[in-house]
Amino acid sequence: ETGVTQSPTHLIKTRGQQVTLRCSSQSGHNTVSWYQQALGQGPQFIFQYYREEENGRGNFPPRFSGLQFPNYSSELNVNALELDDSALYLCASSWDRAGTQYFGPGTRLTVL
Amino acid sequence: GESVGLHLPTLSVQEGDNSIINCAYSNSASDYFIWYKQESGKGPQFIIDIRSNMDKRQGQRVTVLLNKTVKHLSLQIAATQPGDSAVYFCAENIGNQGGKLIFGQGTELSVKP
Numbered sequence A: 001e002t003g004v005t006q007s008p009t010h011l012i013k014t015r016g017q018q019v020t021l022r023c024s025s026q027s028g029h030n031t032v033s034w035y036q037q038a039l040g041q042g043p044q045f046i047f048q049y050y051r052e053e054e055n056g057r058g059n060f061p062p063r064f065s066g067l068q069f070p071n072y073s074s075e076l077n078v079n080a081l082e083l084d085d086s087a088l089y090l091c092a093s094s095w096d097r098a099g100t101q102y103f104g105p106g107t108r109l110t111v112l
Numbered sequence B: 001g002e003s004v005g006l007h008l009p010t011l012s013v014q015e016g017d018n019s020i021i022n023c024a025y026s027n028s029a030s031d032y033f034i035w036y037k038q039e040s041g042k043g044p045q046f047i048i049d050i051r052s053n054m055d056k057r058q059g060q061r062v063t064v065l066l067n068k069t070v071k072h073l074s075l076q077i078a079a080t081q082p083g084d085s086a087v088y089f090c091a092e093n094i095g096n097q098g099g100k101l102i103f104g105q106g107t108e109l110s111v112k113p
Helices: none
Strands: A005-007 A010-013 A019-024 A031-037 A044-050 A053-057 A064-068 A074-078 A087-094 A107-111 B010-014 B019-025 B030-038 B045-051 B056-058 B062-067 B072-077 B086-094 B101-103 B107-112
Touching: A005 A087, A010 A019, A019 A087, A019 A107, A031 A074, A031 B101, A044 A064, A044 B101, A074 A087, B010 B019, B019 B030, B019 B086, B019 B107, B030 B062, B030 B072, B045 B056, B045 B062, B045 B072, B072 B086
Parallel strands: A010 A107, B010 B107
Antiparallel strands: A005 A019, A019 A074, A031 A044, A031 A087, A044 A053, A064 A074, A087 A107, B019 B072, B030 B045, B030 B086, B056 B062, B062 B072, B086 B101, B086 B107
């Protein structure tokens, strides 16, 4: 186990709703990266947070936003949910921006 | 564009045999490569990594080889066990893009007892 935890495990929402996913990083890690993994695909980078600041963003619209807290835990917020947002959302923590990323178990989001 | 690709989507091996999973990358600026194992319903699990200044790195039962000339990466698993059955992803980090990892589609490894 990596020590990275995510909540909730599963979530069902309807189109247009908003969702908040949470991640607790491994002890000693100050960086959290978020990924979206569609079924049968590799994870796609959403963004990374380092010491409470966004440090890089992938090709995702602004309705995907995030936060990192002083204890280095993080939230991913998605507004105006679309059917295509249905996926496994993974967070990974690392000791620095370019350090080895260790993944949590993910949150399975289903948008109906 | 940038991509990390895998040569084979599925690989089936007999228990005890060695497995080789291949990966191609396209960005010559990539300086760090990682192999992850993902079991059904779980997050990716770190296996081994290698930096671009190395050609080979060994771990417990695993070896990663990096050929920068042809932009190719491979993961070798010795004495494959049923517990090795999973999807394996290679991921690429481009040095000037911070911590962004670019993943391939994955190779499903199936180990027959």
